[in-house]
Amino acid sequence: MAVFALAIWVVWALLAFGLRGWIQWRRTGDAGFRGIGWAPGAVHWWAGVLVVAGFVLGAAGPMAALAGMEAVTVLDHAFVRGGGAVVALGGAAGTVAAQLSMGASWRVGVDEAERTELVTAGVFALARNPIFTAMIVTVAGLTAMVPNPVALGGLAVTVVAIELQVRAVEEPYLRRVHGDAYARYAATVGRFLPGIGRHDLSHS
Secondary structure, three states, rough: OOHHHHHHHHHHHHHHHHHHHHHHHHHHHHOOOOOOOOOOOOHHHHHHHHHHHHHHHHHHHHHHHHHOOOOHHHHHHHHHHHHHHHHHHHHHHHHHHHHHHHHOOOOEOOOOOOOOOOOOHHHHHHHHHHHHHHHHHHHHHHHOOOOHHHHHHHHHHHHHHHHHHHHHHHHHEEEEHHOOOHHHHHHHEOOOOOOEEOOOHHHH
């Protein structure tokens, strides 16, 4: 199962960042990668670093399993591992689908000087951050496939990183750039899941 988990991670990385960046470059002449771009120690910098760390730890869990690390006993069951594989595959597919839904507005990272179209259709009508939702689902699935301490730590880092990235970086940027349009969107669409985390930013 560890080999399968690692294979899912590799394919996910290639599709979600390699292929998606290439598609973006072919369509717009810009691969869409903005990087961290902040002074070390700033909240924005930590958010970016933790997102990268969580992503890398998604591969470290299967590698640790291959190296002989034991699974956490309470999670060491065939149905957990099998269910994790289904969840990981679904999350990986969802990541790419949500990325493609962004069209030319897709970016990795935030450029404060840049303005892109606010995407509210498709899966973005269900949740404001469906790419991040799918990423968490993918890492959760990979963790269930190889439920060792490294994988569990990677899942925790991923959740914290994405919460920080969304709340401290993405949402403030979108509010500044799109103003009332984003406030109305945030008031009606959940943050990560439909109906959950709706927030009237115009009164925050």
